[in-house]
Amino acid sequence: MSGSVSGIYIRLPQKFMQNANGQFDLPTYAKNLNLLEKAITDTLGDLAGTRYSGMASDEKIVRGAYPKGTEIAHPLHYVDMEADGKSAVSAFPGTRAQRVKEIRYMYKYDHYNPMDARPGDEGGNNIFGNDQQGWVDNGAGWYLAGYIEDTQGELRPQNREEMAQCLGCHSGFTTNTLQPTLTSGTGNTVDSTWALPRKLTGDTGWQEMNYLGFSRTNNITLSTQPEPQNRHANMGEFGLLLNYVVGASLYGDMPEPLEQGFSQAITQANGYSQNWPALNVSSASAFEQSSAARQTSLREYVSQKGYLNADGTLKAFLLYPNQAYALESAARYRQVVVTQRYRFGKDVFAQTPLTYKHYRLPGQEALKIDSTPYAFGEVITERSVQLTDPARFDYQAGDSVTGIEELLPFKDGGTYFPEYVPYLTHTQSQ
Numbered sequence: 001m002s003g004s005v006s007g008i009y010i011r012l013p014q015k016f017m018q019n020a021n022g023q024f025d026l027p028t029y030a031k032n033l034n035l036l037e038k039a040i041t042d043t044l045g046d047l048a049g050t051r052y053s054g055m056a057s058d059e060k061i062v063r064g065a066y067p068k069g070t071e072i073a074h075p076l077h078y079v080d081m082e083a084d085g086k087s088a089v090s091a092f093p094g095t096r097a098q099r100v101k102e103i104r105y106m107y108k109y110d111h112y113n114p115m116d117a118r119p120g121d122e123g124g125n126n127i128f129g130n131d132q133q134g135w136v137d138n139g140a141g142w143y144l145a146g147y148i149e150d151t152q153g154e155l156r157p158q159n160r161e162e163m164a165q166c167l168g169c170h171s172g173f174t175t176n177t178l179q180p181t182l183t184s185g186t187g188n189t190v191d192s193t194w195a196l197p198r199k200l201t202g203d204t205g206w207q208e209m210n211y212l213g214f215s216r217t218n219n220i221t222l223s224t225q226p227e228p229q230n231r232h233a234n235m236g237e238f239g240l241l242l243n244y245v246v247g248a249s250l251y252g253d254m255p256e257p258l259e260q261g262f263s264q265a266i267t268q269a270n271g272y273s274q275n276w277p278a279l280n281v282s283s284a285s286a287f288e289q290s291s292a293a294r295q296t297s298l299r300e301y302v303s304q305k306g307y308l309n310a311d312g313t314l315k316a317f318l319l320y321p322n323q324a325y326a327l328e329s330a331a332r333y334r335q336v337v338v339t340q341r342y343r344f345g346k347d348v349f350a351q352t353p354l355t356y357k358h359y360r361l362p363g364q365e366a367l368k369i370d371s372t373p374y375a376f377g378e379v380i381t382e383r384s385v386q387l388t389d390p391a392r393f394d395y396q397a398g399d400s401v402t403g404i405e406e407l408l409p410f411k412d413g414g415t416y417f418p419e420y421v422p423y424l425t426h427t428q429s430q
Helices: 026-040 160-169 202-206 239-242 255-267 284-301 321-339
Strands: 009-012 072-079 095-109 134-139 144-150 153-159 214-217 220-223
Touching: 009 321, 095 153, 134 160, 144 160, 239 284, 255 284
Parallel strands: none
Antiparallel strands: 009 072, 072 095, 095 144, 134 144, 144 153, 214 220
């Protein structure tokens, strides 16, 4: 739905692939990969503190950490709604086009253990890297590299300014980070990564990513794998998302295919307390009330399992765009490619998302850099920054009121979920 389809690949150093005699041995490598999976998904059990196998027996298994020399590759492909891995159109599963739009790469160069660090440790203000070679140091033991299309569609190295986006998700809080408040490398991620902590169980999670078993036959799109379950929340991962958001995209708005799907599914005729509400931006209070009504509808939708098919799979419209939407997204992205304006973001919208506009109630206005408040409905282009107190957690970050009420309970409309852990239900298979 976001305009890209991922593949995720991991490679451990050579000694993890070798048996005790120094020979390449696939069973030894498979065992070490499975041991690493347990370390990263926090399912080690009695194996905690033991060692890897074969020539890697000198490496202790560290909970929540990858060994030095680990490589992770993450190519982003364009979306192809005709690609299902079963036809001549594409050998890739899960709507993945053959054409690559971007490649992301990580290399762990240091024995950094995020469990040994604390927020505020040695925070820096620079992005250390190399523009010509296309890499940055994430400040948590990893080099991040990126390659993206030039004006002719050929891949070129990304520069540090463009790769600041990468640090937003894969960063830490030791020396060389962009700023000391970028702590996702030791927060929602596990050792700066997202994919392996959320790996599906067993061989299903070691195959090519297929977006929960994407299948398309006779123009009917289906998801064939059940919704993953969040281990700590004890509920479906996508249902958990819908419980806490009103907009279901990366930008907090509602993509048109989802808007249409909810309008058709959430109706009084289908047993819901109200029809899917439209957002009302005529005033700040109307926007707040209509947003709250949508939240109520989404939570009712989740509680009734309306987002699932009878076999526990997700409704297709929640995961997969229709062909027209996918093509429109690609056409808009081409504007970024030909202008090479990646540093301003990699998305072009059909219209400005509602979340980019200021609809705050009086007294809750967001502030500009010069500390003046935004007017109602104004597009948010800048945020004031807290520079007065280096000891505060938001130093060098926005200091406007967020609107997030940390103490508001879920039953009263609360959207803050600090207990979220990115682990899926996982079996203890060896």
